[in-house]
Amino acid sequence: MDRLLDIKHAITRHARDGLTATALPGVSVVRTTRTTQPIGHVLEPALTLVAGGVKHTTLNSEVYRYGAGDYLVTSVDLPVVGSIVAADENEPFLAVAIMLNPDRIASLLLDTGGAGGASAALSPSAFGVGHAPLSLLDAIARLLALLDHPADVAALGAGLEREILWRLLTGPQGATIRQIGIADSRLVHLTRAIRWIRDHYHQPLRVADLAATAAMSPSSFHRHFLTLTSMTPLEYQKQLRLNEARMRLLTGDHEVAAVGFSVGYTSPSQFSREYRRMFGTAPSQTVLSAVPAEL
Known part of the structure; x- marks a missing residue:
C-alpha cells in the first residue's frame, strides 16, 4: 500500500486537472475532483492503474467497477x-495510463522465449480488470518517480517500462498482453478489421468483407471478434456511432435528427x-443538459 501512496503523490505532483501527458513517452496521468456523467469513448491498448477514487466502465452492457489499487488492461x-x-x-x-507498444512486447517475448508460451491460436478477451500486485505497483511507482528526475528518463525509462510489461505478461492478464506482441496472432488480424x-x-x-480483411472465414471471424470484444461487429459499430452522437450532442451539435444521420442512422426513431x-x-434530454465533455 505504501507504493500505491507513492503513485498517488507522483500523480498529484504532475497532473493538471483532467488528462495530462508526461515527459515519459506513452505515459499520461489523470486527476479530477469531480464525478462525471456517463461518457462514451474508445479505449486504446493500454494499462491503466487507478490510485484514487472509483470509476465505472460499461462494455456492451456489462459494468466494471475499479478503484484504488485496481488496474485495467x-x-x-x-x-x-x-x-x-x-x-x-x-x-x-487519480490514475496513470501507460500505452502498450506491440514492438516492445514482441521484443520481450523474443528475449524470454514467449513468457509462458501461450498459443497464438488463443483469442483472449481484449479487456481485463484486476487488483495490482505489489510487484506491479513497485515498478509503476519507480517509473513515475523519474518525472522528478528528468535527466534519468532516457537512461532508465525503457528498462522500467520493460519491467512493467514483464509483470503484466506473467500476471493474470498475460494472455491478453502476449497477443499484442505476436505478429501473426488472431488479435493482430482482428485489429485490422477493428x-x-x-x-x-x-x-x-x-x-464478409471484414472477415476477408482479417484473413478469416466469416464464421471464424464472427466467433473470434465476439470473444475478443464481447460484441458482434454490428454491436461494435453501433457503440461507436452512439458514442460519437453523444459527444456531438454534449458539445454543441443540438440537431438530434441531423446528428443521427451524421453517424450513420437512416431512421430518427431507431437512433432515439x-x-x-x-x-x-x-x-x-442530452441536449438540454449539455456540458463540456468529461474524461
Whole structure:
C-alpha cells in the first residue's frame, strides 16, 4: 500500500486537472475532483492503474467497477461508456495510463522465449480488470518517480517500462498482453478489421468483407471478434456511432435528427430508441443538459 501512496503523490505532483501527458513517452496521468456523467469513448491498448477514487466502465452492457489499487488492461480499441463515480477535493480520482507498444512486447517475448508460451491460436478477451500486485505497483511507482528526475528518463525509462510489461505478461492478464506482441496472432488480424470499423463507422458494414480483411472465414471471424470484444461487429459499430452522437450532442451539435444521420442512422426513431437504451435518456434530454465533455 505504501507504493500505491507513492503513485498517488507522483500523480498529484504532475497532473493538471483532467488528462495530462508526461515527459515519459506513452505515459499520461489523470486527476479530477469531480464525478462525471456517463461518457462514451474508445479505449486504446493500454494499462491503466487507478490510485484514487472509483470509476465505472460499461462494455456492451456489462459494468466494471475499479478503484484504488485496481488496474485495467485493453489490447485493442474498444468503445465503452465510462463515468467517475467517486471523486472530490479531499479524495480526487487519480490514475496513470501507460500505452502498450506491440514492438516492445514482441521484443520481450523474443528475449524470454514467449513468457509462458501461450498459443497464438488463443483469442483472449481484449479487456481485463484486476487488483495490482505489489510487484506491479513497485515498478509503476519507480517509473513515475523519474518525472522528478528528468535527466534519468532516457537512461532508465525503457528498462522500467520493460519491467512493467514483464509483470503484466506473467500476471493474470498475460494472455491478453502476449497477443499484442505476436505478429501473426488472431488479435493482430482482428485489429485490422477493428480499425476499418473505426474509420468507417458511419458506413454500412458487411461481415464478409471484414472477415476477408482479417484473413478469416466469416464464421471464424464472427466467433473470434465476439470473444475478443464481447460484441458482434454490428454491436461494435453501433457503440461507436452512439458514442460519437453523444459527444456531438454534449458539445454543441443540438440537431438530434441531423446528428443521427451524421453517424450513420437512416431512421430518427431507431437512433432515439438505441440511444435511450444505451445511455438511459433520450437524445433531446442530452441536449438540454449539455456540458463540456468529461474524461
